Amino acid sequence: MKTEATLASSGAISAATTRRSRARFAILALLAIGTVINYLDRTVLGIAAPTLSKDLGLSAGVMGIVFSAFSWTYTLSQIPAGLMLDRLGARKTYFLAVASWSAFIILNGLSGGLVSLMIYRLGLGVAESPCFSANSRVVGHWFPQRERARATSIYQVGQYVGLAVFSPLLFWIIEAFGWRAMFVIVGAVGLAFALVWWLRYHEPHESRTMNDAERDYIGAGGGLAQAADAQRPFSWRDVRSLLGRREIWGAAIGQFAGNSTVVFFLTWFPTYLVTERHMAWLKIGFFAILPFLGASVGVLFGGWLSDRLLRSTGRINLARKLPIISGLLLSSSIIAAIYVKSDVAVIAVLSLAFFGQGMGGLGWSIIPDIAPKRLMGLTGGIFNFTANIAGIVTPIVIGAIVALTGSFYWGLMFIGAVAVLGAASYIFILGDIKRIELPEADGAGKIA
Template structure:
C-alpha cells in the first residue's frame, strides 16, 4: 500500500529544448521586497518607542498594550483576508494590502495620543493580514513543487534580515528628523512599492514574459492557474471541511510552535539579555543581531535542503517534514541557555535555536501542497490564524512568568516545550502531504440539503 506521495519518473518534470525564461524569479523578488517592507512596518514601532512614548506621555505598561494591538487584529483578520484573496486574486489583494498598511504607517506618525495610536495599530494589523496567504498562493502558482521550499525560504528571509539591515538607517532618521518622519518615510516607501506591484505582478495565465518552456516546467510541477481558478464562492461548508482535516491542524500547530520562538525574539529577547544576563545596552545591540543572522541562514538552508531532498528522493513527506521537524527540535535547545555561564555561550545557544526556527518556519511551503487549488487563500488564512495566536499568547505567558518568578527560567522552558509540541504535530498529526480535494460548492450544497 502506498502511504507517501512520490514523484515517479513519469511524473517528473519534462526536458525541454528551449531555454526557459525566468519570470518566476522576478515574481519572487517582488514577494521578497514586499515581505521586507511588511516586517519593517510591523516592527518599526519598537525602534520609535523610546522617543514616541516620551512625546505622547505613554508608560511602559501602556506601550505593552500598543505593541499587542497589532497581533489582535492581524490574527482575527486572517480568515477574512484569505476569503478576500480567493475572491480578488493575488494582484488586487496584495496591492490593496500594501497601500492600506502603508497609509496606516504614515498615520502612526501623525498620532496625537494613545487613542489614535491604538486605532492606527489595529488598522495596521487588518491591512497586513493578507500578506503571507498571498505569498503562499503566488508561490503555489508560479513555482513547481520541487522549487517551492527554496522560494518560500527566499521571501521569508526578509522577515529576519529587514530590520537588522535597515535598523541603523531608521535610528539615523529618528535622530536627524524625529520619530514622526521615520513613520512617514517608511510608509511612503510602501506606497511606492504598491504601485510597482500593481504594474509588475500578474498571474501565470496572464504573463507575457513567460515563454512556453517555463510554462511547461511550472505546469508539470503542479503550478500554474487558469482564469477560472481565480476565485471560488465562499461556503461555510468549505470552512468546516478544511477545519476537519488533520493536514490543516498538523501544519497550523507546528507553525504556532515556530512562531512562538519568533515572538520571543521580537519581544522579550532584549529584556532577557539586560535583566537576566545583565548585559549593557551597547553589548545587547551587538549581540541581538546574531540570532537573526542565524535565523536567516536557517530558513535559506532549510529551503535548499527541502528541495534537494525532493529532487533526490521524490518523497514529498521526507523533503518537507525532515527540515521542519529538525528545525523545531533545534529550537527546543533554547532551554540550554539557562545553564550557560558566559554571554558568548548564551548567544551561541540562542543563535542555534533561532537557526532551527528558521528551518522550522518553512511550514508555508506545505500550504501550496495541501491546499485545494481554488481555496489557497482560505487555507492560508486558517493556517495563519492558528499560527499567529502565538503573537498574543507568548508575550502574555512569558510576561506572567516573569512577573510571578522574576526570572526567565520557566519562560525559556515554555518556548522549548512548545517547539517540541510543534515537532510532534508534524510527526503525528499532519499525516501525508497531499492536496486536499473538496467537492464543488454546488454538489456540497445538494448533499447537505
C-alpha cells in the same frame, strides 16, 4: 522536401530544447521585497518606542498594550483576508494590503495620543493580514512543487534580514529627523512598492515574459493558475471541511510553535539580555543582530535542503517534514541558555535556536501542497490564524512568568517545550502531504 511530420517533429524538438525563461524569479523578488517591508512596518514601533512614549506620555504598561494591538486584529483578520484573496486574486489583494498598511504606518507618525495610536495599530493588523496567504498562493501558482520550499525560504528570509540590516538606518532617521518622520518615510516606501506591485505582478496565465518552456515546467510540477481558479464562492461548508482535516491542524500547530520562538525574539529578547544577562546596551546592539542572521541562514538552508531532498528522493513527506521537524527540535535548544554563563555562549545558544526556527518556519511551503486549488486563500487564512495566536499568547505567558518568578527560567522552558510540541505535531498529526480534495461548488455557491 520536408514532410509535415518532419516539420512538426522539428518544432517539438526546438520547443523541448528552448532555454526556459525565468519570469518566476522576478515574481519571487517582488514577494521578498514585500515581506521585508511588511516586517519592518510591523516592528518600527519598537524602534520608535523610547522617544514616542516619552513624547506622548505613555507608560511602559500602556506601551505593552499598544504593542499587542497589532496581533489581535492581525490574527482575527486571517480568515476574512483569505476569503478576500480567493475572491479578488493575489494582484488586487496584495496591492490593497500594501497600500492600506503603508497608509496606517504614515498615520502612526501623526498620532496625537493613545487613542489614535491604538486605532492605527489595530488598522495595521487588519491591513497586513492577507500578506502571507498571498505569498503562499503566488508560490503555489508560479513555482513547481520541487522549487517551492526554496522559494518560500527566499521570501521568508526578508522578515529576518530586514530587521538586521535596516534597523540601524531607522535608528539614524529617528536621531536625525525624529520618530514621526521615520513613520512617514517608511510608509512612503510602502506606497511606492504598492505601485510597483500593481504594475509588475500578474498571474502565470497572463504572463508575457514567461515562455512555453517555463510554462510547461511549472505546469508539470503542479503550478500555474487558470483564470477559472481565481474565485470560488464562499461556503461555510468549505470552512468546516478544512477545519476537520488533520493536515490543517498538524501544519498550524507546528507553525504556532515556530512563531512562538519568533515572538520571543521580537518582544522579550532585548529585555532578557538586559535583566537576566545584565548586558550593556552597546553590547546588546551588536549581539541582538546575530540571532536574526542565524535565522536567515536557517530558513535559506532549510529551503535548499527540502527541495534537494525532493529532487533526490521524490518523497514529499521526507523532503518537507525532515527540515521542519529538525529545525523545531533545534529550536528547543533555547533551554540551554539557562545553564550557560558567558555572554558569548548565551548568544551562540540563542543564535542556534533561532537558526533552527528558520528551518522550522518553512510550514508555508506545505500549504500549496495541501490546499485545494481554488481555496488557497482560505486555507492559508485558517493556517495563519491558528499560527499567529502565538503573537497573543506568547508575550502574555512569558510576561506573567517573569512577573511571578522574577526570572526567565520558565519562560525559556515554555519556548523550548512549545518547539517540541510543534515537532510532534508534524510527526503525528499532519499525516501525508497531499492535496485536500473538496466537493466543487455550483454557480450558486452551493456544494454540488
